[in-house]
Amino acid sequence: MKRCLFFLSLIIVVSLSASAQTRTYELDDSHFHLTNYIQEGTNIQDFLKIMGDKVGRVALFGIPLQQQWSYRVDGNNAPKYYLNTDAPLYYYSFTDAWIAMAYKSLTKEQQARFDPMITGFNPTDMYAADHIRRVLQTFPGVFSGIGEFSIHKEFVSAKIAGEVASLQDPALDKIFDFTAEVGLVSILHNDMDVPFSKEGSAPAYLDQMKAMLKRHPNATIIWAHTGMGRIVRPVKSHAATVEEMLKDPALKNVYFDISWDEVAKYLVATPEATKITADLINRYPDRFLFGTDEVAPATQQSYLKVYYQYDPLWALLSKDAVAKVRKGNYERIFDQARLKVRAWEKSHIAGTAAAAAAR
Ligand SMILES: [Zn+2]
Numbered sequence: 284m285k286r287c288l289f290f291l292s293l294i295i296v297v298s299l300s301a302s303a304q305t306r307t308y309e310l311d312d313s314h315f316h317l318t319n320y321i322q323e324g325t326n327i328q329d330f331l332k333i334m335g336d337k338v339g340r341v342a343l344f345g346i347p348l349q350q351q352w353s354y355r356v357d358g359n360n361a362p363k364y365y366l367n368t369d370a371p372l373y374y375y376s377f378t379d380a381w382i383a384m385a386y387k388s389l390t391k392e393q394q395a396r397f398d399p400m401i402t403g404f405n406p407t408d409m410y411a412a413d414h415i416r417r418v419l420q421t422f423p424g425v426f427s428g429i430g431e432f433s434i435h436k437e438f439v440s441a442k443i444a445g446e447v448a449s450l451q452d453p454a455l456d457k458i459f460d461f462t463a464e465v466g467l468v469s470i471l472h473n474d475m476d477v478p479f480s481k482e483g484s485a486p487a488y489l490d491q492m493k494a495m496l497k498r499h500p501n502a503t504i505i506w507a508h509t510g511m512g513r514i515v516r517p518v519k520s521h522a523a524t525v526e527e528m529l530k531d532p533a534l535k536n537v538y539f540d541i542s543w544d545e546v547a548k549y550l551v552a553t554p555e556a557t558k559i560t561a562d563l564i565n566r567y568p569d570r571f572l573f574g575t576d577e578v579a580p581a582t583q584q585s586y587l588k589v590y591y592q593y594d595p596l597w598a599l600l601s602k603d604a605v606a607k608v609r610k611g612n613y614e615r616i617f618d619q620a621r622l623k624v625r626a627w628e629k630s631h632i633a634g635t636a637a638a639a640a641a642r
Pocket of ligand 1: 431472507508
């Protein structure tokens with residue numbers, strides 16, 4: 284009993300010091316791409332300077348897709364973005380090693396500010412979960428979750444070489460079974476609707492998304508951008524649709540991020556839109572996370588553009604909601620993931636060379 288109390292107080296002290304560590308920062312970023320669609324990006328030391336004394340912790344990932352430079356299609360015009368070309372994209376697993384090595388190059392104190400995520404898997408492949416397991420085994424002590432990865436994403440899904448991803452794919456169920464087992468957080472991009480949908484029609488992927496989420500009640504899943512895209516606009520009464528999900532006890536494992544300037548563009552488009560968004564977040568302050576969705580930024584100003592874009596929203600949120608959306612929810616969700624994933628690694632890869640390397 285005495286021993287239990289000792290460990291309990293130790294845990295309290297450790298978690299207190301973890302939260303103290305970010306107390307002076309203004310925000311955490313739950314959605315950040317260090318590298319871009321051609322796997323180039325910001326040096327992590329430079330990025331620490333960009334975070335400065337503003338951003339405490341960051342969910343860190345690359346992009347799971349590589350834009351192919353097809354000379355046949357583009358000649359000497361090397362494409363940098365998926366909208367630059369008709370050439371396909373393909374899954375680029377090396378991104379996970381790249382992110383892990385960037386993280387491992389940091390001091391322990393610097394590492395504490397990042398939650399690296401695994402993204403380099405093909406979500407239509409029944410072997411995808413094995414890739415995630417292999418990354419954990421190769422880089423124990425590093426990752427907190429998976430994503431951002433995409434199922435339906437305007438302009439992108441159809442251009443990926445191989446089979447088109449689907450919310451109804453057993454390969455995806457296998458991935459979430461595994462994240463639930465390990466305690467990994469997932470960040471999933473899935474457009475709620477198709478582009479240019481008919482006014483008044485039901486959002487194309489909403490029912491499939493809900494059914495998939497309900498199949499995985501023990502997986503912690505962040506629905507990126509609340510299901511919006513660049514031209515996949517908020518569905519009619521988007522807030523009501525999201526609220527219906529927030530109310531559903533079968534979806535209590537689901538969170539929403541408000542990352543991406545394209546999303547902010549809609550959420551603070553008018554005073555009415557801002558008010559509707561703020562009212563919803565104020566009613567469910569534990570379920571939303573701020574994220575930038577910036578890709579390989581060069582300056583703090585460009586990195587935090589979307590944060591300032593949300594100024595009208597911040598002004599309408601309660602004190603409690605602001606604190607939770609900017610930092611509190613991030614820290615609760617990712618601290619829990621860190622503990623669970625480290626425990627899983629300990630019991631599943633003990634005795635291996637990888638485990639020794641982590642000590
Ligand atoms: Zn996204």
